[in-house]
Amino acid sequence: MKKDIHPENYRLVAFKDMSNEDVFITKSTAETRETIEVDGVEYPLVKLEISRSSHPYYTGKSKLVDTAGRIDKFKNKYAKYKK
Structure with a gap:
C-alpha cells in the first residue's frame, strides 16, 4: 500500500x-469550525439542509420542506414572465 495517500484529518464528525434536528455520527474529512456535544463527547459539526431522515425518497412523504426559500425565489424571479 502506498504511504501518505490518505487524508490526515479522517475523524468522527x-x-x-x-429541518428535523436529527444528528448522526460518521467518519469524514469535512472541514468545519463548529462543534456539538453528543452523549458527553464533542464532535466537529456539519449542518445539512436535507438528509436520509428528511428526504422524501427515504421517508415516503411527498412533501419536501423548503428551508432555503428556493421555491419562493424561483417564483419571484420568473413572475415577470407570467401572462
Whole structure:
C-alpha cells in the first residue's frame, strides 16, 4: 500500500439535519469550525439542509420542506414572465 495517500484529518464528525434536528455520527474529512456535544463527547459539526431522515425518497412523504426559500425565489424571479 502506498504511504501518505490518505487524508490526515479522517475523524468522527456529527452531521445535523437542520429541518428535523436529527444528528448522526460518521467518519469524514469535512472541514468545519463548529462543534456539538453528543452523549458527553464533542464532535466537529456539519449542518445539512436535507438528509436520509428528511428526504422524501427515504421517508415516503411527498412533501419536501423548503428551508432555503428556493421555491419562493424561483417564483419571484420568473413572475415577470407570467401572462
